[in-house]
Amino acid sequence: MPTIEATSHKMRPLAKLLPANEPRAAATLDVWNIDWQTVIDDLGGDEALLQELIDVFIATYPETLNEARNALARADLPGVARVAHKLKGTVGNFGFGPAWEASRTLEATAKEARLAETRVTFTAAEREFAHLEVLLLSRKRVASA
Amino acid sequence: MKILIADDDRVSLRRLEKTLAGWGYEVHTASDGSEAWHQLAQPDAPKMAILDWVMPGLDGVEICRRERELARERYTYILLLTSKSSKADFIEGLKSGADDYLCKPVDQSELELRLRAGSRIVDLQESLFNACRALKQQATHDQLTDLWNRRAIHEFLTQELSRATRENAPLSIVLADIDHFKSINDTYGHFVGDGVLTEIAARLKGELRDYDRIGRYGGEEFLIVLPGCGTEDAVRQAERLRAAVQQAPFLVSNSSLSVTLSAGVAIDEGSRRFDVDSLLQRSDLALYRAKHSGRNRVALFTSEWLGELPVGVTGAAACAE
Numbered sequence: 001m002p003t004i005e006a007t008s009h010k011m012r013p014l015a016k017l018l019p020a021n022e023p024r025a026a027a028t029l030d031v032w033n034i035d036w037q038t039v040i041d042d043l044g045g046d047e048a049l050l051q052e053l054i055d056v057f058i059a060t061y062p063e064t065l066n067e068a069r070n071a072l073a074r075a076d077l078p079g080v081a082r083v084a085h086k087l088k089g090t091v092g093n094f095g096f097g098p099a100w101e102a103s104r105t106l107e108a109t110a111k112e113a114r115l116a117e118t119r120v121t122f123t124a125a126e127r128e129f130a131h132l133e134v135l136l137l138s139r140k141r142v143a144s145a
Numbered sequence: 146m147k148i149l150i151a152d153d154d155r156v157s158l159r160r161l162e163k164t165l166a167g168w169g170y171e172v173h174t175a176s177d178g179s180e181a182w183h184q185l186a187q188p189d190a191p192k193m194a195i196l197d198w199v200m201p202g203l204d205g206v207e208i209c210r211r212e213r214e215l216a217r218e219r220y221t222y223i224l225l226l227t228s229k230s231s232k233a234d235f236i237e238g239l240k241s242g243a244d245d246y247l248c249k250p251v252d253q254s255e256l257e258l259r260l261r262a263g264s265r266i267v268d269l270q271e272s273l274f275n276a277c278r279a280l281k282q283q284a285t286h287d288q289l290t291d292l293w294n295r296r297a298i299h300e301f302l303t304q305e306l307s308r309a310t311r312e313n314a315p316l317s318i319v320l321a322d323i324d325h326f327k328s329i330n331d332t333y334g335h336f337v338g339d340g341v342l343t344e345i346a347a348r349l350k351g352e353l354r355d356y357d358r359i360g361r362y363g364g365e366e367f368l369i370v371l372p373g374c375g376t377e378d379a380v381r382q383a384e385r386l387r388a389a390v391q392q393a394p395f396l397v398s399n400s401s402l403s404v405t406l407s408a409g410v411a412i413d414e415g416s417r418r419f420d421v422d423s424l425l426q427r428s429d430l431a432l433y434r435a436k437h438s439g440r441n442r443v444a445l446f447t448s449e450w451l452g453e454l455p456v457g458v459t460g461a462a463a464c465a466e
């Protein structure tokens with residue numbers, strides 16, 4: 001379970017997930033939190049819409065990640081890149097945090113047909129999406145409290 | 146205004162849908178490219194579309210290309226939406242025929258302003274389209290009766306004659322003329338004469354099939370083109386037209402006016418194939434025979450009549466009152 005602090009992603013640079021020639025799992029940004037004010041402003045202050053988008057995200061992203069997992073199992077890297085691109089668009093609705101960065105990196109390694117690295121970046125993406133889900137659920141709890 | 150949004154990402158799709166509905170758009174959604182393409186092909190399709198670039202089925206860029214290749218009369222303003230953000234992507238998107246390009250996630254205020262600009266273009270295009278349609282209508286239709294005008298019906302006959310020859314199918318024409326129309330004008334005035342012409346045009350049009358065509362060929366003369374009709378069908382149809390005029394009186398200035406119609410029929414079929422002028426000449430001659438046989442009747446052209454008229458005199462002129 002990551003530690004959640006109210007640190008805006010705008011206040012600190014995102015971690016580089018893959019330094020050149022050194023594939024490894026992405027660093028966990030356990031102090032990162034979503035800049036809710038920016039997100040809600042981008043939605044025109046519509047909290048109900050945010051809650052709805054969180055519900056849609058939580059209901060759909062596991063299946064989308066599964067598509068990427070299956071494509072990876074088949075070594076279908078164009079397929080992985082396509083799904084990663086979709087994930088990137090999805091999580092962008094909640095800011096450009098680690099899940100967005102992990103999706104972007106996954107897309108990049110898959111596009112460059114680097115299978116071994118793509119396996120690593122996929123694992124990182126899985127972890128960041130799980131973190132994002134925790135953050136989104138906590139927002140829902142706060143909103144309904 | 147109707148707007149189509151297409152995105153396979155349900156979060157982004159829902160976000161856009163709710164935002165656009167809040168701005169007063171009638172939002173239609175598609176969850177992949179094929180569905181979006183299908184919706185754009187409908188006659189009452191939205192004139193604005195926001196398409197995600199990467200989608201299953203057809204991607205947004207491919208939809209743009211297809212849409213522009215089709216060059217439909219109705220223009221669709223397309224805004225491409227994507228997470229791709231390089232200059233090369235931007236150029237490729239616009240080259241495909243997109244009108245505008247926005248990166249995800251969308252900045253609401255920017256989107257609102259860009260859509261407003263797009264709406265202005267759509268409105269302008271709609272005005273232009275309506276003006277062109279009105280001009281086309283004026284150029285091809287008779288102002289009084291709203292039937293095809295002489296040039297338009299002549300063009301249609303030329304095309305249909307060519308098709309009939311190519312497909313070895315029959316084609317018939319009926320040249321119809323209102324009996325004693327000059328005396329209607331002289332007795333009741335041109336205003337009444339125009340009313341009679343309009344009413345007759347409506348009655349004749351009401352008797353035709355969808356693929357037949359009728360035009361006002363001269364003052365009180367109508368040319369009807371009947372694709373696919375051989376001799377028997379054409380004569381039967383001409384008789385139906387004649388009866389439609391005779392069957393009910395025309396109400397003019399509180400009095401009832403009986404009007405009749407004479408018609409000449411000419412057929413183009415089998416080994417008897419003609420050019421447009423020859424076929425028209427034959428129907429004209431048949432009309433002349435109908436007039437001289439007592440009016441209010443239909444005459445079918447027969448080849449024995451050729452040579453009956455003095456050179457340079459048309460059937461209609463010969464029977465003019």
